[in-house]
Amino acid sequence: MLNTNEILETLRMIDEEKLDVRTITMGISLFSCVSDDTRRLCDNIYDRITRKAERLVKVGEDIEKEYGVPIVNKRIAVTPAALITGKCDPLSVAHALDRAAKETGVNFLGGYSALVQKGMTEADRALIASIPEALATTDLVCSSVNVGSTRAGIDMDAVKLMGKAVKDTAERTRDRDGFGCAKLVVFSNAVEDNPFMAGAFFGPGEGDCAVSVGVSGPGTVKRALEKVKGQPFDAVAEMIKRTAFRITRVGQLVAREASARLNVPFGIVDLSLAPTPAVGDSVAAILEEMGLEVCGTHGTTAALALLNDAVKKGGVMASSHVGGLSGAFIPVSEDIGMIHAAECGALSIEKLEAMTCVCSVGLDMIAIPGDTSAETISAIIADEAAIGMINNKTTAVRVIPVPGKKVGEMVEFGGLLGRAPIIPVREYSSAEFVNRGGRIPAPLHSLRN
Amino acid sequence: MAEMKKAVITVLGSDQKGIIAKVSDVLFRHDVNILDISQTILSGLFNMVLIADISSANCDFSALSDALTAFGQERNLQVRVQRSEIFEAMHQI
Numbered sequence: 001m002l003n004t005n006e007i008l009e010t011l012r013m014i015d016e017e018k019l020d021v022r023t024i025t026m027g028i029s030l031f032s033c034v035s036d037d038t039r040r041l042c043d044n045i046y047d048r049i050t051r052k053a054e055r056l057v058k059v060g061e062d063i064e065k066e067y068g069v070p071i072v073n074k075r076i077a078v079t080p081a082a083l084i085t086g087k088c089d090p091l092s093v094a095h096a097l098d099r100a101a102k103e104t105g106v107n108f109l110g111g112y113s114a115l116v117q118k119g120m121t122e123a124d125r126a127l128i129a130s131i132p133e134a135l136a137t138t139d140l141v142c143s144s145v146n147v148g149s150t151r152a153g154i155d156m157d158a159v160k161l162m163g164k165a166v167k168d169t170a171e172r173t174r175d176r177d178g179f180g181c182a183k184l185v186v187f188s189n190a191v192e193d194n195p196f197m198a199g200a201f202f203g204p205g206e207g208d209c210a211v212s213v214g215v216s217g218p219g220t221v222k223r224a225l226e227k228v229k230g231q232p233f234d235a236v237a238e239m240i241k242r243t244a245f246r247i248t249r250v251g252q253l254v255a256r257e258a259s260a261r262l263n264v265p266f267g268i269v270d271l272s273l274a275p276t277p278a279v280g281d282s283v284a285a286i287l288e289e290m291g292l293e294v295c296g297t298h299g300t301t302a303a304l305a306l307l308n309d310a311v312k313k314g315g316v317m318a319s320s321h322v323g324g325l326s327g328a329f330i331p332v333s334e335d336i337g338m339i340h341a342a343e344c345g346a347l348s349i350e351k352l353e354a355m356t357c358v359c360s361v362g363l364d365m366i367a368i369p370g371d372t373s374a375e376t377i378s379a380i381i382a383d384e385a386a387i388g389m390i391n392n393k394t395t396a397v398r399v400i401p402v403p404g405k406k407v408g409e410m411v412e413f414g415g416l417l418g419r420a421p422i423i424p425v426r427e428y429s430s431a432e433f434v435n436r437g438g439r440i441p442a443p444l445h446s447l448r449n
Numbered sequence: 450m451a452e453m454k455k456a457v458i459t460v461l462g463s464d465q466k467g468i469i470a471k472v473s474d475v476l477f478r479h480d481v482n483i484l485d486i487s488q489t490i491l492s493g494l495f496n497m498v499l500i501a502d503i504s505s506a507n508c509d510f511s512a513l514s515d516a517l518t519a520f521g522q523e524r525n526l527q528v529r530v531q532r533s534e535i536f537e538a539m540h541q542i
Contacts, residue, residue, distance in 0.1 A: 002533065004487050004498045006540040007457055011529070013539075066510050068531035249538040 011068075017219035018281045019247060020070040021254050022274045024060050025195030027202035027210045027267060028052050030079040030111075038088040042096035049076060049100035049109075052209055052264075057105040059261045063254055071254065072216075072416075076101060077200035078111035082127040090127040094134035094141050101140040108183075110200030112143040115190070117152040118439075128158070131165045135180035136172035142198035148188035148385035150392045154440040159385065162186045163378025163434065167401060170370070174403040177411045181400040182365065186381050188388030188395045193268050194324045199361075199396060210267035211258050212324065215251035215315075217243070218273045219280045221307075225289045236290060237310045244271065244314030252319040270324030271315035272360060273307070275335035277418035283307075283328050284337025295337050296347030304328060305358035325394055327360025333413060333420035334365055343421045349380075357387055362396035367411045367420040370403040377401065379430030382440075390443050454504045455484065455533035458517060462526035464495040472499065472528075475516050480507040495526070500533065 013019040033044035053076050060074040081093050094112055101109035112134055114124040131143050145162055148154035166186070170178030185199040192203020195212040202210075224243040228235045251269045259266035275283045284295035287303040308327045316322050330352065332338045341347035349366065356362045362384050368377075381397045388395030402411045405422050412419040458476075460468060469488065476483060481501045488497040506513055514530040521528030 001485065002457065002500065002536050002540070007459065007498050007536050008496075010536050010539055011459060062511070065514065066532045067535040068529055069535060246539045250535060253534055253538040 013217070013220050014069055016280070017217070017223045018276070018278060019217045019220045019250070020072050021213060021251055022216040022272070023073040023075050023195050023214040024056070024071055024254065024258050025075040025077050025200055025212050025214065026053050026056050026262070026264065027077045027193065027206055027212065028079075029202060029206060029208050030084050034084050034086065036086060036088070038092050041085070041088045042092050045093060045096045046100045049078065049097070050103045053104040053106065055262060059258055062261070063257050067254070069250055069254070073107045074105070075195070075197060075200065076104065076106050076109040077195065077202045078109065079204065080111055080113035080115055080201050082114035082121070082124045083204060085123045085127060087123070090123070090130045091134055094130065094138050098138035098141050106140070108140050108142050108197045110142040110144065110197050111202060112141050113145060113201045115146045116155050116158040117146050117149040117188075119155060120158060128161050128165060131184065132168035132172045132180065135169050135183050142183045142185075142200065144185040144187055144190065144199045144201060146187040146190035147381065148389050148440075150189055150389050151442055153442040154188065154382065154385045154389060156382065156434070156440060157437045159378050159382050160434050160437060162381055163374040163376075166377050166399065167374040170401045170403055177405070177413070178370070178400045178402045179413060182398065182413055182417050184398065186397045188385035189393060191324060191394055195268075195270050196272065196274065196325060198398065206267075207265065209264045211255060211262060211264050212267035212270065213251045213255035213258070214270040214272050214274065214324065215247050216272065216274045217247040218275050218283045218286055220247060221273065222280070222282070222286045222289050225286060233306060237306060240307060240310035241314030244311045245318045248315035248318035266321065268321045268323030269315075269319040271312055271319070271322055271326040272324070273311055273328040275329065275331065275338070276416055277334055277336055277339070279336055282335045282337035283330060284335050284341055288337060294344060294346040295341040296351050300351065301354050301358055304330070304355050308359045325360045329360050329364065330355055331365035331398075333367065333418040334416060335418070339418065339420060342423050347423075349423055349425055353383065353387070356384060356395055357391060361394060362388070362398075364396065364398050365417065365420065366399045367405075367422045368399050368401050368425050369407055369422055370401050370405050372401045372425055373431070375429065375431040375434040376425060378434040380425070382434070386440070389440075453502050456501050456503045456510070456513070457531050457533050457536060458499040458501060459529045460495065460497040460521065460526055462495055462521075462524070464490055464493060465524065468495060468497065468524070468526065471520055472497075472517065475520060476501055479513050479516065480505050481513065
């Protein structure tokens with residue numbers, strides 16, 4: 001039988017510590033939609049998505065009400081669009097995806113994507129070229145491009161194109177401080193079942209349709225760590241594991257329930273700590289609770305490594321299928337502690353890069369000066385892709401070169417995307433490096449040091 | 450026999466007469482059986498946790514939840530109705 005303390009503890013975790021399920025994401029394969037006619041392709045896509053996800057938002061809301069746990073986002077991930085566009089116009093597909101997303105009532109739809117780690121097809125090139133306009137003329141569509149992997153190396157031609165795509169996207173959404181870039185992720189070792197935006201897509205190795213869940217709860221972990229203040233790291237790791245287990249059990253419950261009600265197979269639970277700009281929902285605050293004055297100071301990488309590993313160890317037993325990105329996210333603009341750390345200068349882009357070696361993803365939601373060149377952005381992407389490639393992990397870049405703004409100014413994206421101070425990047429040129437093109441060969445898998 | 454469906458009803462707020470009476474009344478009218486009930490007053494704050502069997506309820510979960518939260522709003526109390534699985538998932542292996 002349940003006891004009163006446990007019940008009240010759960011309520012406190014939800015009310016005060018902002019425990020929530022960050023997203024229910026329905027993955028939908030679009031392979032059955034293919035056509036050589038753009039109009040027909042778009043109609044097929046719209047029909048399939050609106051039919052499959054018709055009840056997604058309603059079911060999400062029902063579960064939220066019955067279990068009393070907030071489910072913040074309902075989202076859709078689809079087959080990477082470049083795999084199904086063929087010779088059709090990708091931009092029309094972006095618009096069809098946007099209409100379908102709006103019809104179903106979801107918050108975002110991911111999968112305006114291309115997987116080009118080894119090379120680009122004509123369709124991949126057409127899609128990449130269309131990204132700035134697609135993101136400027138749609139509201140809910142998110143785009144991602146995978147430019148590298150441990151097995152294939154890094155496609156530097158694609159890296160070059162993506163630097164330009166990021167820059168152009170910022171320019172095309174100039175009136176909204178380059179907001180389009182918040183919907184664009186450049187990956188290395190992208191995963192096929194990630195439920196989190198902006199990088200979600202439903203990989204070609206997935207089935208027809210699946211529901212996955214991304215959990216959250218940095219506030220819960222922070223509060224738990226307050227109980228082991230001053231104790232050795234062994235106690236810290238144990239406490240994080242126990243908390244992560246509980247958080248993940250909620251995710252598993254919601255995923256199983258959503259899967260049953262939607263009559264769609266359960267995909268995975270993504271064991272993540274995803275912050276929001278709300279006070280008390282910060283990953284940086286967890287690191288600071290471990291004893292760092294400000295996130296970004298020396299020791300931050302070690303603290304994050306412990307956190308990331310303990311979250312996975314605790315969560316993995318709580319779910320039957322774990323996948324996605326699984327780990328702690330460090331999106332600067334979406335985390336009040338990170339925002340503060342960047343504002344006071346404790347957190348630099350170099351430190352963030354180091355942190356990405358040991359955490360879930362990569363350089364995420366970082367505002368950089370508007371006059372940063374496309375080549376410099378490509379070089380940032382290449383550095384991050386190299387970290388992923390060598391370390392066998394997913395890395396990503398989601399930076400916003402905010403048009404017309406300089407270091408020290410603030411940019412406001414609003415809502416879950418938050419706000420960020422513009423932080424400096426290196427001013428020396430990487431243009432000659434980026435313009436070489438070609439491929440960085442896949443790394444050796446032995447002699448690992 | 451089908452598995453019992455349970456709900457956890459929690460009421461938080463300032464202490465006042467008739468809270469338990471009213472909650473029990475709403476449950477009775479919806480054909481819901483009370484399994485366990487505990488209440489405390491912590492520095493003037495009324496704190497009740499009630500576990501109920503909703504398998505035989507004469508309405509769906511949402512209607513029961515709405516009826517109870519409406520009572521909460523009337524009396525300025527925070528009333529919540531949740532399926533018990535969320536607590537079991539978090540606290541039992």
